Amino acid sequence: xxxxxxxxxxxxNLPAKLLVQHKPAYRCHSHLHWHKEIEIVYMFKGELxxxxxxxxxxxxxxxxxxxxxxxxxxxNTPEYIDINYYIVILLSYDFIKSFCKDLDNFKxxxxxxxxxxxxxxxxxxxxxxxxKPLYYQLTLNIKIIExxxxxxxxxxxEKEKPNFTNMPNIGYxxxxxxxxxxxxxxxITLDDISSYIGLTPTYFSNYFKKATNCTFMHxxxxxxxxxxxxxxxxxxxxxxxxxxxxxxxxxxSFIVQCKKVYGCTPNEYKNKIKKE
Numbered sequence: 001x002x003x004x005x006x007x008x009x010x011x012x013n014l015p016a017k018l019l020v021q022h023k024p025a026y027r028c029h030s031h032l033h034w035h036k037e038i039e040i041v042y043m044f045k046g047e048l049x050x051x052x053x054x055x056x057x058x059x060x061x062x063x064x065x066x067x068x069x070x071x072x073x074x075x076n077t078p079e080y081i082d083i084n085y086y087i088v089i090l091l092s093y094d095f096i097k098s099f100c101k102d103l104d105n106f107k108x109x110x111x112x113x114x115x116x117x118x119x120x121x122x123x124x125x126x127x128x129x130x131x132k133p134l135y136y137q138l139t140l141n142i143k144i145i146e147x148x149x150x151x152x153x154x155x156x157x158e159k160e161k162p163n164f165t166n167m168p169n170i171g172y173x174x175x176x177x178x179x180x181x182x183x184x185x186x187x188i189t190l191d192d193i194s195s196y197i198g199l200t201p202t203y204f205s206n207y208f209k210k211a212t213n214c215t216f217m218h219x220x221x222x223x224x225x226x227x228x229x230x231x232x233x234x235x236x237x238x239x240x241x242x243x244x245x246x247x248x249x250x251x252x253s254f255i256v257q258c259k260k261v262y263g264c265t266p267n268e269y270k271n272k273i274k275k276e
Contacts, residue, residue: 004213005177006035008090009226012234013137015095016144018129019088025077028084032074034170036177037090038108038151039067041075042122046084048075064115064122066155068107069093070174087126089147096148100156108155117150172197172204173211177219184223185247190216224248225257232270239266 008017017037021028028048041048042064050057050065051074059065067073077084097103110118125143128136176197180188193216194204208216228242237245243254258266 004031004033005173005211005219006033007219007222007226008035008037009230010090010092011137014140014144015092017088017090018125018140019090020086020126020129021088022085023083025081025084029076030074032072034070034072035090036069036093038069038093038096039073040089040091040118040122040147041065041067042087042089042119044085044087044126046086047078047081048084048086049078050075062119064110064119066108066110070170072170087122087129089122089125089144091144091148091151096151099148100152105159106156107159108151109157110155114150114154117154118147121146121150170211172199172207176204176208176216177212180220180223184220184227185245187247188220220247221257222261225254225261228254229258229266229269232266233273242266 010017025046028046032051041050041059043059043061045061047058047060048065050059050067052065052067053071053073057065093103100106121143125140127133128140128143133139176193179193179196190201190205194201197204199207205216208219212219214222224247228237228246228248231237231242231245232239239254240251243251246254248254248257255265258264258269262269264272
């Protein structure tokens with residue numbers, strides 16, 4: 001089974017990533033992937049088939065699905081659907097966990113009542129994301145907190161033991177990713193992280209590639225790149241400051257990595273994002 005780990009970059013000033021999708025149905029297919037964030041997808045118009053942890057669910061107009069943290073999932077659309085119009089909301093797991101310290105032992109399960117409550121707030125979120133009225137981010141933060149409150153108040157369910165016969169064991173990958181996210185500003189070698197995980201370097205390297213669809217070093221450099229670019233965009237850091245503060249060996253390695261991923265220098269990328 002092939003699947004990959006998705007690194008989610010949150011919107012500015014928000015503990016979440018929000019994406020409004022209004023596009024041909026054939027472009028709505030996603031490959032098997034997983035991420036730390038809680039994902040909610042609400043369908044305004046169209047239809048999606050969703051594979052969640054090996055089980056298939058279908059959402060149509062006015063319906064939604066929720067994918068829990070680290071749940072492997074993918075989407076596709078039936079051939080008879082032309083256009084899909086929906087919103088994807090990726091909620092920060094760490095933000096929610098700050099209100100529920102024992103969150104690792106629970107998951108979220110939505111019923112008809114909680115779906116209706118979530119849908120009501122999501123319909124209020126749509127014009128904020130599409131029209132961006134003055135100070136819309138403040139209102140979005142309120143709406144995101146309302147979503148989190150419903151999840152914690154009405155949807156919290158104790159986790160059962162994972163069924164590893166139906167889905168891959170990502171436990172080592174989860175531990176490795178948490179370690180990388182906490183230590184990416186320092187030098188991390190393959191020996192360092194494999195020793196921390198408790199595996200041989202060769203076994204860990206092969207395992208991590210299968211669990212995330214990228215090598216350990218590629219993943220580490222990707223984390224460094226996104227955080228360095230965010231420092232430049234949101235905190236006006238210089239190229240030198242961003243590279244040094246985010247684990248790059250030097251400015252050149254930061255620039256090379258940015259060109260490799262985005263086809264431009266960090267300053268060019270910053271200017272492009274600011275313009276957009």
